[in-house]
Structure formats: structure tokens, C-alpha cells
Amino acid sequence: RSRNISKIVVGKPTGSRWREALFGSLVNDIIKQSGDIDVYVIRGEPEDETSTLPLVLRSAQSWPAYLFGLLVVALCSALGKVLSAYLSPPNLIMIYLLGVVFIAARFGRGPALLASLLSVIAFNFFFVPPILTFNVADPEYFITFGVMFVVALIISTLTLRLRHAAEAARRREQRTAELYDMSRELVTAKSLEQVREIVLRHMQEVFASAIVLLLPDENGRLTTPAGASFAAEAKEQSVAQWVYDLRQRAGLGTATLPGANALYLPLFASRGIVGVLGVRPQNPGAMQNPELLQLLETFANQIALAVESARLSEEAQRAQILIETEKLRNTLLSSVSHDLRTPLASITGAASSLLEPENTLPAATRRELTQTIHDEAARLNRLVRNLLDMTRLESGAVKLNKEWQPLEEVIGAALTRLEEHLTGRQVATHLPPDLPFVAVDGVLLEQVFINLLENAIKYTPAASPLTISARLLNENVVVEIADRGPGLPPAEIERVFDKFYRSRAAEGRGGVGLGLTICKSIIEAHGGRIWAENRPEGGAAFRFTLPLKG
Template sequence: MTDDREERPSPDALLAAAQRESRGRLKIFLGAAPGVGKTYAMLQAAQERKRDGVDLVAGVIETHGRRETEAQLVNIDLLPPRLMEYRGKDFREMDLDAILARRPQIVLVDELAHTNVPGSRHLKRWQDVEEILGAGIDVYSTLNIQHLESLNDIVEQISGVKVRETLPDSVLSSADEIELIDLPPQELIKRLHEGKVYVPEQAKRAVGSFFSPGNLTALREMALRHAAERVDAQMVDYMREHAIPGPWPTRERILVCIDERVDAAKLVRVAKRAADRRGAAWVVVTVETSSSHTQTEADKDRVAEALRLTQQLGGETALLQGDDVVATVLNYARERNATQIVVGRARSRRWRMGKSVTERLFAESGDFNVFVVGGEDDDKPAPLVRPRKVKAPPDWLNLAFALVCTGIAIGVGFLIDMWLPVASISVAFLLAVMVVAMRAGLRPAILTSVTSFFAFNFFFTEPRWTFAVTDTQNVLTLVFFLIAAVIVSNMASRLRAQILATRESARRTTNLYDFGRKVTAAATQDDVLWAVVHHVATTIHGKSLVLLPGDAGLSIAAGYPPEDQLDDRSAAAADWAWAHGKLAGRGSATLPASLWLFLPLKTGRGPVGVLGVQMSEDADIPSPSQMRLLETLADQAAVAIERTTLVADIETARVATERERLRSALLSSLSHDLRTPLVSIMGAASSLQNYDEMMDHASRHELTQTIQDEAERLNRFVQNLLDMTKLGAGALKPRADWADLNDIVGAAVARTRRLARAHTIKVDIDPGVPLLCVDPVLMEQVFFNLLDNACKYAPPGTTVKVWAQRTPDYVTIEVVDQGPGIPPEASEKIFDMFYRVDQGDAKSAGTGLGLAICRGIIEAHGGTIKAEPGLHGAGTAIIIHLPQRDDMDGLAARISAEAEPEGGK
């Protein structure tokens, strides 16, 4: 027997397979260097698929003038390029929109790592390919191994040439198929000399630099290694998809610790290569301490760029909080089950107290393997955008403040010297040191400590007015004063840094709390959108807007300051962010020429809109901390918008359900209560017409009575519908007048005589019941409906009783029958429109409108109506409470006002 568990594919494998089905397949022809024949091999494969009848087009092909490559383009449709103007020159770029409109089965895209001309939809060609794949179109493409981001520094070290066009390793790892195009170095150099790679002049320069045998051998080795690793990964994927049993060793995890003092980008690349070689997961962390806010913008940008590079290379990032960097990193490493910790050799500092982070990690790492990566990359890429300018007071102001505080301490010292011993004067100087440390930081505090030391010596120790010290006791006083001053300045500056960090953290927390409170309190979608754009604009000190989908695509739903239109580039970035659920616009890798940065608003149900932000003039894009805050705000905004949408959907569904229920009930009532009396009337009339001469007087009277009874029944049904319509529209208003309850009930009993022939109606009204201020006609209809219901459901021969009595505030009236009663759960529902209690007797079925009309009329008079079990639990008692009115003047005024016809003054 086989184990079923071994034959069932893993959920991850099934999920990956399902995701691949909706995307196009990517095949990469991988080479070690230019000229190995990648484009030629891709065109050969395309020709084979073309002969098989596959719809295939070439999006962009770079033949570089090679005749044998151009010959392979025969019979292949080549889409015209898109002309792009940049700095006065025309460039030919792949027409992405034409490919998506053409929708072939396979598209050929040469040079996957190519950088697009500024103004294109994406920065890189591989991003164009991602969009093509997302549309379900297969792609054939070419790539050289030196264009992988993780190998950038290695290629530079080997060849001396820094490759500027790179792409994330995840692009290669996500390829469905990789075909290695290999060529020995000597044969490639021979092709170079023959002019099959570059033109002669360029070929001579290439042989002397990049195309040396050693360089090509190293590049070839890297290409073969990556191809082998990819084959191994595909084998593992195949085993998982087909549930093939095999060894599954515990996976290694590499933890990379970066900060502003190391070459963070190099650390990330080293960790990526190590993780790929070992098949390990890897995560890059940085620790924010209380002094992180004092870092320069350049240092912050180095860390932020490294984190972005990690995400591009497929790694995981984490931002940790803590003052002890080593303890924080080690605790996180234990939580994530890391096996190795990679750190960099920090740049040397002229002044350093205690061990460095790297030294402490070595000492406290325990079971962790710690690897140190040395060297620095002085060739830092220029930032894509201007860093945010942070206004800080100049150093000379802080130094001047330190000298002023020292001078004040000297003056206070002279005052103390009049009454207290010399040693007490040091307190004034220590206080000055503490004040400077709290207000200006560590370096001004150290200056204050040194100047205070010399001032204390010069002005207050014997011999005074000199720097000489003759008393041994004074020497010790000065030494300990200097030590205490330095310690106090260090502690006070650290306390200041912690206070500033706490304030910043509290500000962020308050920001999120205020935003959550605002969007929670907003009831409508417009209120939520206004709260979102106003809060985001205030947070970033810029502009914000929210775009929501509509029939004509995305449109601006709210903006602060008010904004009603976007330029074409910004609108394209917003559409792309909405379609792909990723960042787009200024400062991102997609459509960076846009004036706005767009963040998708996503929830578990999918995207709900797009949030656009535009920074103030002193910053092009949000800082990393602002970006994290914006992403959090975007998540909360998406949930708030979805909440309002769900409320509207629920209300719409409730109304639709109620409408459907009423429709079904109305159709049921019409089919029974309208059709039944019509059939009876038609039958009786037909009998009278056809058999009138053959009938005796009694039969003729019975038929005419049937016609009259059914016509009255039909009239009551139509009247109930009209009354219910008036109640729903608010048009049924009582015309109050003083009336005797005996007269109202008597008229209703008289109308019911014919319907209650099989029942006895007993009326018992207490003589103390006063006149009621009601509409007699409407109240008569109430008692008629109640008596009609009682006689309909009560067994023949039983008694229906109507009694009334006076209470201190109300007149209580009850209509009691001896029928089967009403279930407790239906005691409130029976007053709803079209609700009927199923008694199992089709003859007693009603429209379900009578009691609903009774409740509407009673409530219009300021009273209440309810249903309770009858005496000893038998039958049903309908209990009515009507208010007593003794204000004759008020009654006259009300009658006068209600008697005015509509449209009066």
C-alpha cells in the first residue's frame, strides 16, 4: 500500500501551479557574455514554434548588424518600435501597448536588463515583461549573467567594468524555463575578432578589457552555476508538485544586520549570493535606536536603498526598535531561527568608546555563526531624487550656547562662594553641563565640561586667577569634577535622545490613533474620503488625493487641497497602481516622471482605490519613516472605505430582500385574495345568467348574496391596499374629533354582522370611559379589522369579546377571541405587512395587511397596540392603549389645522 499523504501535492505547490496558470510563461536564453548567440538561439526557437502554427511576434530584437541573426527574422512579425524623444534625440523603444493590444501567444523581447528611455511607463524592460506576462502572454527573452544585481560587485571586481544595467535576481528565478547558451572563451574571442560581436574598433577595446580569457572564464562559471542552481530548484518544485517523497532538510536562514556605518548594499549582495548557494532564506534587519534621528539624510538614504535592494533581490526586510543593537539583533535571530548572522566591518572612527557592534556580536553570539564582510564601495550611485532637507541649528549656535551656560555658571559660582565652601561651586557647573546636554547634545556638553573644568580651576581654587593647583584636595576635586561632568553630559545627552525618540514614536502613534478615530467616526464614504486626504496631507505637509473606480475608470473622489484633474503622466501612474496593486509614480520604479506617488488601497477583497501623495517643495518623495507611515495609513484608509462600501452593500441587499419579500407576499395575496372573490362573483353571476328561469327564489337569493359578500370582500382588500399605501407615504392623517367609544365599536360590530354569523360578539365598555379625541372613521376601520380577524380564525360558535376601561393615563381596549392563538415568536411580526400565521386552513388565509393597518392608525393617534395570549392562555387578545385628552382648546386648534385643505396658506 502507498501512503496517501505521499501522493498528495503540498498546498504551496498547488497554489504556485494555480498562479502560473493565469500568467504567461517566461523563457530566458542565458549567456555568460555578449556574442555567445542568445538572440540567435531565441530566434531559432521562435522559428520552430512558428512552424507549429503558434501566433508569434517580435517586440524588440537587437541584431547589432549580425547577418546570421537578421536572417532568422524571416517570416516573424516585427512590431514597429515606439519613438521616444529624450534630450533632443529620438530613441526606439518597445511598444508595450501595441503588444497588449495584439495579444499574441508568444512575444520576443531581447535584452531583458535594458533601461528604458525616461518618460516610458517603466524604468526597466523587465518590468514591461512582467506586465506582458500578467496579461497571459508568453515571453522569450535574453539575458547576460553580469546583469544580475547580486553579481554586480563581483563582475566589477573581476572585469574592472561596473555594469550599470541590472535587474533583480527574482526575475531570473521566476522564469519558467532557462536555456543556457554556452560558448568557450577562445571561440567567443575568435567571433569578436571576426566582427560578429562588435564593430572592429569597439572589438579591439573589448578584447583588451572585458573580453579577456580570464574574465570570460569567470563569467562562464557564474552562468553555469546559476543554471545548475535553477535546474536544482526546478527539480525540487517538480517533486513538490507531484508529491514525490524525498529528504527535506531544515532550511538555513541568514540574518543580515546593516546600519549607516557599513557598506549596506554590498552586505545585501553578499547575503543574496550566500543564500542562493545554500538554498537558504535570508532577511535584512536594521535597528532604530534613540539616536537614529540624529543621523544625516545621506546615512538614512544608504540604509533605505539597501532595504529597497533587498526587496528587489527577493529578500525579506525588518525594522527593529531598541537601544541595545546587539541584544535586539540576537533576540530577533532567535525568534526567526537564524543560523548565520552577516555583519559588515564598520568604518573606522576617530573617537570610539567601548566595543563595536561587530565585536560584541562575536563575543555574545553563542551558537550563531557570525560572518564579517569587509571593504567599502566608494562609488555610491547618485540618488534618484533630492533628499529631504532637515533644518537643524548650526553647530556654532550650540557651541555659543555652551559658552554662555559656562559664563552663567561662573557668575552663580561667585554668588555661592560668598556663603558656601569651594566644593559646592561644582554643582553650578554640573547643572550647566546637564542643561547643555539636554538642549544641544553630547558635543556641546563635552565642551561645557572642559570649559567648566578650567573655569573652576581658574576662578575658585587656590591660588585663584591662575591655572596652577597647589592643594592636593583641590586636585582631586577638579579631577572628580571633570569625570562627573563627562558622565553627566553623556547620560543627559542619551536621555535627550531617548526623549526625542519617544516623542517621535508618540507622534506617530498619535497620528495613527487620530486617523483611526476620524475614519471610524465617519459615517458616509464622503466623510471617510475627506478624513483620509486631509489627514494624509497634514502628515506629509503636502498634497493628497484618493481615486476610486467608476464606469469611466479611475476618477478623483477627494483631494486636499481640492484637486479635480491630473496630468497624463500622473493619470497613467494611477491607472498602473490600480491595475497591478503596486507603487507607481514619483520616486518608484514605475512611471517615475509622474508628479504624484500613488499607493494602492488594498483589502482582503481586493483593491478599493488609489491614494496619491505629493510632497512639499523641499522633498520629492517621502522619507523611509514617512513611507512606512503612509503605507499604514493607506491600509487603514482601505479598510475604512471598504467598511462604507460594505454598509452600502448590506443596506442594498437588505432593501432588495425586503422588496422581494413584499413582492412575493403581494403576488400571493393578489393571487388568493383578489382572484378568489372574483372567481366566486363570476361563478354566481354566470349561474344567474344561465339558469335564472330554473332557479327558485331561495337559490337566486343565495347567489346574489354570494355576489354581494364577495364584492364586499374584494372592496375590503382594495381598501386595505389603499390605506397601507397612504400609511407608507404618510398621507393617512387622522382628523381628530371627540367621539364616543360605544358608537365607534357599535358601528364596527354592525359592519361585521354578516361576516360573524357563526360567532357571538360581546361588547363590554366601562361607563367611566371618557370621550376619545380620535378620527372615528379610522378607528371604526381598526375595530372592523380586528373583529374580522377574530371571526376568521376563531372556531364557529365561539364568542369574540370587546371590552374597555379607563386607566390613569390611557384608555385600554381589548379584542379577545377563542381561536388557536398566536405563537410567541410571531407576536410582533403579525403587525408587519403581508405577514400571516400559518394555521393550516386555506379558507382563513388573509392578506396580512389588516393588523399592519391597525398599528399604523393606532400609532398615528399616539397609542400602542400589541398581541398577547387570551384568558388562561386560550385565544388571542389584541390590546390597545389610547391616550386621554382633556385640552379642549388644544383639540380645537388641532382640528382647525388639520381641516385646512392641502395647498392652503
């Protein structure tokens, strides 16, 4: 009345009439005290007595359990016969009580109740005068029988309760340990896929249920992951979306949309709802267990925090990628613009000088300016070619045109193209006479040699020699281009093939850091690998492999 309630709806009690007579009825009490409030009594669903505990905890009602109880009583009787010469009949009752305790602990209430009754009968038959009959000479033994039966029943009940409590405590400890393990793994999860994998692995074992973690897309629509068959149904998707939109649990075991095959819980974090957790238990009655539901809520809270953390981590990664991309773009634009401006400025300056009247410039100067235009145009051509090659390789537009050909021809073509740049250098070539042909794209492999040789020319003294060698190793041809320059800084050996990476020693030498990256892409497209090392005798060596199985 204080809350302005005008109608009360209660369920019809399902207990026995004897219990109602002894302890009263809540429904009757409500009706008597309702006054002017309408009371509606409705029929409820039968209570699902299925236990959520493991099978070993349930009262075993199978015939083997009852037969085993009968066997235990028989063994107690045999033991009592042996000890009857030394013990009085009241003391023999303890043997039967031990048997009842064992049956209660092992098989549950039903067999223990039968064992209690059989113990009274067996004690009367074997040990109460007249022996081997069901007659009782002394009426006082009826009190003994009654006390014996009640004590056996109480002991079996207490034993069963202790066993249930111990098993429940063990289960709680196990679930708490699983929750701790899951939380510890979720802390290290950096992506939503990792979170989903950890959640499924732990919760399926703890709750003996099919689990699905539904996360929203950018439009707020929940997406069903692969493998979640029950959540892929249209009805289940509608229930899950309702839970996400209205921020309330629904589905199996609830008063909202109970026709669903699973229970759906909203996942709340500090920034609001982050997803929905779906649980379809093998035993639908498990969703009526308050302890299990509370544990499920605890798991859901941990999962929500992990999902939010993973999203924040992914957002941070995307932001970092954008920062790095912008930084790389600025570096590239700065480097490319500088390397494009330098030859263009030289070409423009030389061309402007050549446009002056002929009598103002001597012939030698004109030739020098013409050579400058030629050299800078070639430099500009190499720069643009590297940029275009890298773009084509990354886009996958380059298709290998493999042909079986001798390696010395490819090396010879590269040396011919670099003849002018190699002036004054000794280039030694060491190729074994029995070196087999290799299946390669000759044009691309020639570019690899050109880029590696140009790199060696750029970073070594003008007169230092270069060595090109090859050898057969297992099913590969290993090619090496070595120099006798200063070598590579140890910290840069693993980075020299990175895109746009330029050594500190490259300052003032031009280039945008694509030559070695192009080499790596071409070699890997051929199925080989490329790496750099410092030589013990000094200088650097660039090696790559070419598989013979073209």
C-alpha cells in the same frame, strides 16, 4: 555605465568646508569617476531641520533653558563648596558632570554645551588654586579642564541620544498601538461611512494632520466628503484624481506635483485601487521623515483592506436585499393571486349557476348563490381596499384630517360596519364617562378598529366574546381590543405588525397580512404606538395609544 547612464544630476552639498576637507565630498568623487558621463550639479532646497518629534525632544534654544543651565552650574558650585572639605578637587568634577547630564536630558544639546563650558570655568574659579581667580598655578589642570569639558560634552550627547531613542521608541509603540486599535475597529466596520469615521479619528491624532479619505463613484471620479475643506479645492481634486488614475503617490513631499497642499496615497487592495488617502500635515517637513512615511504606508494598507471589505459587505447586503425583495414579491404575488382567485372563482361559479334556466334551480338555492356572490364580493373589496390603503400610506399620499371627537362615536361606526360579521358574538364596550375627546382622523381610526376586530373574528371561535375598552394614562388614551381565543404564539408577538406577515394559524383563512400593518401605520401617523400581548386569563389583547395633544 552598466545601466547605460549618460547623465547624472546631483545636488550641491550644503555641509561645511571643514567637514568636506575631513571626510571628502560625494560630488567630487562622482565627478572624478564619471569618465565620459556628464555630471550636472544643481542647487537644492535648504534642508528642513524641523523635527517630526514632539516639541519636548527638540533642542531648546530659548533663553529660559540657558538661564536654567546657568542656575544648575551655580547649584553644583554651591554643593561643591559644601563638600570641598571632604573631597579632593578631581572628585568634585563628578558633581558638575551630574549637572550637565541633567541639563542634557531636560533641555537638549545647546544648554548642555553651555553648562559644560560653564562647569569648567566654575571649577577653575572656585576649586583650582589660586581660588576665586581664573589663574591656574599648576599647568596640569589645563589637561583636567580639557578632559572635563570633553567628558561633559560626550556624556551630554550620549544622554541626549538615549533620550531621543527612548522617545522615538515610545512614539513607535504609541503609533503601533494606534494602528492596532484602528485595525481592530475597522474589522467591525460594515459601511464606508464607518470606515471613514474610524480612519479620521485615529490618523488625525497619530499624524497631527488633516486627513481625507476619497472614494470613487460608479464613474471612477473621486468624491470629496463633507468637512474636507482642503480636498475640495480644484487643484487638490486634480492631484487626487491623478493619483487614482495613475496609481502613484503625488503631492506634498514628492517629486510629482509637489505644489499640492497635501500628500495623496493610492489605496491598493486585492481587487485593485479602491480610493485615495490625503494627508495634510501641520508641519510640511514631516513628509520628509522616512519612518513617518513608512508608517503612513502601513496605515494606508490597512485602510485599503477595510474599504474593500466594507464594499464587499455593502454588495452582499444589496444582494441579500434583492433576494429578500424577490422572495417577498413572489410571496405577495402568490398570496394575492390566491386570495383574489378564491372569491373570483366563487363569484364566477355562483353567477354561472344563476344564469341557468330558472326552472332548474329552486328559489332557496338562488338566494344562497346570490348571498355567496355578495359575501365574496365584500371579501374581494376588503382585500383590494387593504392593498390600496397600504400603498397610499407608504407613499405618504394620506394626509390626516384630524378633528376633536368622542372615541365612542368612532367605535360605534366600526361596530355598525361589522354588524353582520359580529352576529352571534357578545361585544362589551367599557369607556369611562370622563374620557376626553381625541384629535383623530375619524375615517382612518375607524379603519383601525375594523381591522383589529376582523383579525379577532378570524382567529377566535365563533361565539367567543370581544371586549373594547379605553382608559386615560398620563397624556394618552390607551385603547384595548381583547378576545378570549387561543392567543398569540410567543415567537410571533413581535412580528404580527410586519408587512405581509401571516401567522401559521392563518392558513386557509384568507388575507395577505396587511390589516395589522395598516393599523400600525395609521396609529404611528397619529403619534401613538400599537402593540400586542397575551392576556393572563387567556386570549390576545391589541393595545394602542392616542396622544391627547393633537
